[in-house]
Amino acid sequence: MAHLLGRTSMGRQRIEIRRIDNKERRQVTFTKRRGGLFKKASELALLTGASVAVVVFSEANHTYAFGHLSVDAVLRSYAPVPGEAAAAAPVPVHGEDVDLHWLRIAADEIGAQVAAEQARMRGVAAQIVQAKAGRRFWWEADVDALGEAQLPEFVKALKKLRDNVGRHVNALLAPQPPPLLLQ
Known part of the structure; x- marks a missing residue:
């Protein structure tokens, strides 16, 4: 039925959670899931006022980060850098x-x-x-x-x-x- 309506995707389906062998599919999944993860982190921070930091390292050694207000601000508020005075309201970068x-x-x-x-x-x-x-x-x-x-x-x-x-x-x-x- 979906093919008759011009849709080519399989839509939203349950998948088995395991490593994806195909490198291209793995990269697409990584990009989509990373975006969804950051969206959820943002919603959590806005809805609850929680300090949220998410850091993701890709297979290609690229780093992606989301922080509310910033990753540095969140990390410093919980684990100050040794030798550095903890600021009351760290300024994001x-x-x-x-x-x-x-x-x-x-x-x-x-x-x-x-x-x-x-x-x-x-x-x-x-x-x-x-x-x-x-x-x-x-x-x-x-x-x-x-x-x-x-x-x-x-x-x-x-x-x-x-x-x-x-x-x-x-x-x-x-x-x-x-x-x-x-x-």
């Missing part, structure tokens, strides 16, 4: 790994900044709520009770409120077009 390494560092720094700003804003909100004490609306807060850090945020909020009220007033006062008469 190869292409995309370097980019990924610096992107992760930048993302961590931005995440820390966002968390700090959120904490600061929660503090500002809490102080504004405290300054509001007994008043009906937040904009009636006791400005003298606010500190230097809270005043700029309070001013921004007041300006935003003023702009929203101004837009609403303008929309209400704008001349309305006459209704369409349908016949």
